[in-house]
Structure formats: C-alpha cells, structure tokens
Amino acid sequence: MITLSNVGKSYGHDVTIGPVDLTIPEGGITALVGPNGAGKSTLLTMIGRLLGIDSGHIEVAGYDVAKTKSKDLAKIIAILRQENHFIARLTVRQLVGFSRFPYSQGRLTEADEVAINNSITFLNLEGLQDRYLDELSGGQRQRAYVAMVLAQDTEYVLLDEPLNNLDMKHSVQMMRHLKRAAQELGRTIIIVLHDINFAGHYADHICAVKDGQVTEFGTPAEILTDDVLTRIFDTPVHVIDGPNGALAVYY
Numbered sequence: 001m002i003t004l005s006n007v008g009k010s011y012g013h014d015v016t017i018g019p020v021d022l023t024i025p026e027g028g029i030t031a032l033v034g035p036n037g038a039g040k041s042t043l044l045t046m047i048g049r050l051l052g053i054d055s056g057h058i059e060v061a062g063y064d065v066a067k068t069k070s071k072d073l074a075k076i077i078a079i080l081r082q083e084n085h086f087i088a089r090l091t092v093r094q095l096v097g098f099s100r101f102p103y104s105q106g107r108l109t110e111a112d113e114v115a116i117n118n119s120i121t122f123l124n125l126e127g128l129q130d131r132y133l134d135e136l137s138g139g140q141r142q143r144a145y146v147a148m149v150l151a152q153d154t155e156y157v158l159l160d161e162p163l164n165n166l167d168m169k170h171s172v173q174m175m176r177h178l179k180r181a182a183q184e185l186g187r188t189i190i191i192v193l194h195d196i197n198f199a200g201h202y203a204d205h206i207c208a209v210k211d212g213q214v215t216e217f218g219t220p221a222e223i224l225t226d227d228v229l230t231r232i233f234d235t236p237v238h239v240i241d242g243p244n245g246a247l248a249v250y251y
Contacts, residue, residue, distance in 0.1 A: 028204030
C-alpha cells in the first residue's frame with residue numbers, strides 16, 4: 001500500500017501540489033489521469049523519491065520514503081521517467097542488467113541473470129536482446145525500458161507516461177504487458193496516462209489529479225461517468241457503452 005499524508009510541494013507562488021492525502025491499494029494498476037500540468041508526474045516522482053517533498057509524509061509498503069536508505073528503497077520501488085538518457089550503444093540486455101545494481105552492485109550473479117532472462121522473456125524481447133537501443137523502433141525501445149524496471153524485481157513499479165510516442169498498436173501491446181505484469185507477477189503498478197479510455201479499460205483504480213490536488217479516486221466504473229470526467233477535464237465528456245466496456249467521448 002502507498003500512503004500520502006498531507007503531502008505538499010511548491011514551485012514559487014503559481015505552482016503548488018497538495019496538500020495531498022491519498023491511499024493507493026496494493027496490487028493491480030492504478031492510473032493517474034488529469035489535464036496537462038495538473039501535477040500527475042510530480043506526484044509520481046515524489047512517491048519514487050526522485051523529487052523531495054516540502055511537507056507531509058509518504059509511505060510505501062510501510063517504509064518511510066524520505067528516511068529509507070536508497071539501497072533498500074531500490075528493492076521496493078522501481079520508477080521509469082519520461083526522459084530516458086541511456087547511452088544508445090547499450091544493448092537491450094545490458095540495459096535490463098542495470099536494474100540489478102541494487103542487488104549485485106554491478107557484478108551480476110546467477111540470480112541476476114535469471115531475473116534478466118525472465119524480464120526479457122516476459123516482454124518478448126529474446127530476439128532483440130543483443131541489439132543496440134538506437135537500432136530499435138520506439139515501441140521496441142519502450143518495451144526494453146519496461147523490461148529494465150521489471151527486472152529490478154520490486155513490488156511497486158512507477159511509470160511516467162510510458163505510452164508517449166507509441167502508436168495505437170504499440171500502446172495496446174504495452175498496456176497488455178503491464179496488465180499481465182500486475183496479474184501474473186504480482187506487481188503494483190502506478191502509471192501516468194493521458195488517455196482516459198486506456199485507464200478505464202486496463203486500470204483497477206483511477207486517481208484524478210487537477211490543479212495539484214487529488215480530486216477523485218475510485219474504480220473505472222466510479223470514475224467513467226459524464227459528470228466526473230467533465231469535472232476533471234473541464235470539457236464536456238459523454239460516456240457510452242462500447243463493445244468492450246465504457247468509452248469516454250469528448251470530441
């Protein structure tokens with residue numbers, strides 16, 4: 001379980017996050033949604049301690065995020081940001097191997113190799129594992145990054161807009177991989193998404209962020225209603241019954 005208590009962050013007079021009180025349950029996928037600039041990515045990076053908080057308290061699996069040693073926190077939380085600046089002349093396998101540093105400090109053990117192999121297989125990257133990152137398509141490269149965070153073997157996985165720059169086909173494939181990771185590997189996945197319909201179809205819980213505040217939290221059935229979505233996005237949204245569940249129509 002992830003718990004945020006009275007969490008706040010300020011960037012001068014104009015941008016403020018919080019105070020946020022939020023409980024994210026263990027297991028499944030929780031999607032953070034909301035308008036651009038609402039604070040979704042900031043909230044995610046504060047949970048992952050890539051950004052400090054000005055006030056409040058964050059706990060993940062009972063650990064105080066601010067006080068837990070980095071080497072211990074890295075065995076609890078894995079995070080993938082939007083900006084990935086890995087050297088292009090790394091192979092997929094080398095990239096995935098970086099995730100094992102908290103366990104082996106750079107000297108890979110047999111257990112590390114097993115974790116790397118399992119993650120590469122899970123993301124269907126066996127045929128690409130010796131290819132360099134700059135030789136991959138955008139969808140292949142994003143799968144490699146996700147394989148890296150899964151190989152870190154943490155209970156909690158934080159993903160900041162992993163569908164960015166993916167086309168429709170690869171976005172669907174990625175969400176299916178993440179759903180499987182939650183169900184089959186027992187991971188708790190927190191993901192920032194822009195597409196409310198992807199959130200509605202694949203997430204178990206949806207957390208709406210607006211103007212630096214958590215304004216809604218619930219199941220997709222609770223969030224995907226005309227009134228709630230119109231309130232979140234400040235534009236008329238109509239929810240209809242689609243062939244595979246509720247669909248938000250906003251054009």
